[in-house]
Amino acid sequence: MKCVLFVSVLVVWAAKESVCKPACRYPPSQWCSSYEIAVSCQVEKQCVEFNRSQSEAPVQVSLYYESLCPGCRGFLVMQLFPTWILLMDIMNVTLVPYGNAQEKFDGKQWQFTCQHGEEECLGNMIETCIMDSLGDADKYFPVLFCMESSQDVIKSGEACLKLYEPTVQWESIMTCVKGDKGNKLMHANAQLTGALKPAHQYVPWVTLNGEHTDAMQGKAMSSLFNLVCSTYKGEKPVACTGATKTKPTTYCMN
Structure with a gap:
């Protein structure tokens, strides 16, 4: 365009x-x-x-995952979130919690079956509604990181939301989760996941600028930071080059 x-x-x-x-x-x-x-x-x-x-277009990193998948949680917490914190000026992140789930329309709404049970379907829905409610990654990503890095993803949801976005009421998130809006949002996640080319075979499934290869997936899993730095075509940020930048220093003297 x-x-x-x-x-x-x-x-x-x-x-x-x-x-x-x-x-x-x-x-x-x-x-x-x-x-x-x-x-x-x-x-x-x-x-x-x-x-x-x-x-200078930002690198587009998309993660297709499941909220309770151990490998997904590890990648989001140990690779994706830290890389985003350091390189958010040159990368955009899209999170799609659905993964290996299945959906079926019962005539009124979509019913979902998840790989790790009903709890995972609930976790997927909560995270989807949080993303929809908060809108921007700089608002919702810390909340999701908090949830995924906790011992209990679902039970930590309310506390994580209160920690990072205290003005947003947990009740509004659960209204989305239990209502027609959340159902439609999760169906959209199913469509996005189903449209992947090549089709996903496992999760976490990573795409870079809309593309996926086995080699790229391997690089993302071993060092997403290095992959984003090498993919970005604009002037490399200091974090990528390791260069030092002199800044005015203020001291409090005795």
Whole structure:
């Protein structure tokens, strides 16, 4: 979509300039394919800005998981959350709690069967409703991290929400969980999981910029931090390079 919009803008711009400048002999789709073509079509400045915006796009990391799956909990707590804390400026996170669950429509609503039983279905639903209620990852991710790192994921939900988002009432989350909204949200998770290509074979299942390979999954599981740093095409943040940055230091003297 960004590319189409950009090309459209360039076409309009070129049309205005064509009165006094030679017409470009390349189609708009090729204007930014090389510096020479950009120069010949007199759009080099626009192409530099466009290519910079494309290269600096955040890395999209999606986790398809189950709330009570030990491997999922370990990856979220030990890999995904710490990486996000350090690299949130260059990565976006999507969490989809459904995993190996199954759904069936009973004529009124969707019924879910989860790999680790009814408790896991409840955990999936609670986390889904928390994400929907809080909206932004910087609000809901700490709550989910708190839940997944606790001894009891479900029982800790209310306390974790109160700790990180004290203005949100637990009752509103449970209204979503028990109501039609939560049912529809979980069905959406099922559709997202079912649409994976290739289809998921296990959880945790990780995609990077919408793609999944065995090699990428292996890198994500061993060091997601290094994978995100190496994937990001923009200027690497200090956390990735290990460089030190001098900052003004204030001391309290005797």
